[in-house]
Amino acid sequence: MSLSYELDQRGPTAILRLRGQIDRDAVGVLDDAYAAAARTAATVVELDFNAVEYINSTGIALIVGLLGKARSHGRAVRARGLTDHYQHIFEITRLSDFIEIVQPV
Amino acid sequence: MTTDGQAAKGPRDAANWAANRERLEVNSDAREYGYNVDGMRVAGPQQGFGRLWQRTFWVDLGPAVTPQALIADWRAHFGDFWPRMGRFHGAVSGIAPGDVAALEVGLPTGTGPALATGVLVLYADDTSFSFMTPEGHMFAAMITFSGESVTTGTRAQIRMLIRTSDPLFELGWPFIKRGEADFWKGTLANLAASHGVAGATVEEETECLDPARLWKNWRNIRHNSGIRSAWHIVTSR
Numbered sequence: 001m002s003l004s005y006e007l008d009q010r011g012p013t014a015i016l017r018l019r020g021q022i023d024r025d026a027v028g029v030l031d032d033a034y035a036a037a038a039r040t041a042a043t044v045v046e047l048d049f050n051a052v053e054y055i056n057s058t059g060i061a062l063i064v065g066l067l068g069k070a071r072s073h074g075r076a077v078r079a080r081g082l083t084d085h086y087q088h089i090f091e092i093t094r095l096s097d098f099i100e101i102v103q104p105v
Numbered sequence: 106m107t108t109d110g111q112a113a114k115g116p117r118d119a120a121n122w123a124a125n126r127e128r129l130e131v132n133s134d135a136r137e138y139g140y141n142v143d144g145m146r147v148a149g150p151q152q153g154f155g156r157l158w159q160r161t162f163w164v165d166l167g168p169a170v171t172p173q174a175l176i177a178d179w180r181a182h183f184g185d186f187w188p189r190m191g192r193f194h195g196a197v198s199g200i201a202p203g204d205v206a207a208l209e210v211g212l213p214t215g216t217g218p219a220l221a222t223g224v225l226v227l228y229a230d231d232t233s234f235s236f237m238t239p240e241g242h243m244f245a246a247m248i249t250f251s252g253e254s255v256t257t258g259t260r261a262q263i264r265m266l267i268r269t270s271d272p273l274f275e276l277g278w279p280f281i282k283r284g285e286a287d288f289w290k291g292t293l294a295n296l297a298a299s300h301g302v303a304g305a306t307v308e309e310e311t312e313c314l315d316p317a318r319l320w321k322n323w324r325n326i327r328h329n330s331g332i333r334s335a336w337h338i339v340t341s342r
Binding site: 060067094098 | 151317
């Protein structure tokens with residue numbers, strides 16, 4: 001399933017609800033998603049992974065690239081709804097040093 | 106907390122990923138070269154110092170090889186495709202998730218002193234594999250090697266997100282950038298030749314994703330593998 005997204009804004013946070021797989025085919029969608037979030041006045045970009053089925057290493061690299069862009073624009077990045085497995089991947093890659101991981105309420 | 110559905114679908118690729126580890130230790134058959142890797146942590150682009158670059162190198166191989174066959178060969182003989190300036194000391198069995206390989210990079214002639222560092226095999230499947238670099242490597246990086254299906258057949262691609270690790274390596278970036286391009290272009294040319302494509306044209310694209318340097322990471326210089334390699338060479342004589 002290819003990646004799609006919905007953008008929601010709550011106060012200073014732009015929430016990107018991601019759906020599908022984050023792999024090499026996701027590059028354009030993830031770029032578009034970040035660009036849409038960047039057009040808001042948000043200071044925080046929250047990536048909602050609740051409906052993400054799969055992330056491979058290319059997908060992790062895309063998230064690293066998104067983090068780099070957000071950092072250069074002065075925005076923090078937050079991750080919500082990661083499974084234990086993908087939290088583990090964020091820890092291996094040390095993405096968790098820079099992306100706050102929050103759980104579903 | 107995860108839902109049952111997430112728990113069931115997430116780990117389907119668990120075997121493709123390295124296990125989490127706080128500190129790295131090179132494979133037992135490469136210990137001699139692992140002195141700048143043992144005890145280090147991985148360092149992704151967010152742990153580096155210099156500007157963030159995305160570099161992509163690729164070569165089209167035509168229809169003679171599938172992406173799966175290409176990656177199987179690349180994983181089995183990874184270091185054999187390197188130009189003479191580099192030596193890869195990986196596991197004899199080939200590239201596998203969790204392996205920590207040592208490597209040396211020296212002069213284009215393949216002679217003289219070499220900088221010693223390494224990589225962690227972060228991920229591997231049948232069409233791609235990825236490395237992360239340890240602290241002290243000239244780059245804080247994530248590098249993905251893949252076989253892609255394109256209209257003309259199969260494309261071998263190397264894509265990396267990199268920052269130089271510390272201010273000293275950042276000073277050398279203009280030279281390092283060219284040397285790195287020569288290295289990976291040479292690797293892809295060798296890979297193409299081994300699959301019957303002689304004189305292949307290797308393409309390159311370089312994009313700056315974050316022009317700012319991460320000054321808070323300047324202390325990475327204490328791990329600098331160039332300095333540590335020089336010290337190792339001097340003190341081991």
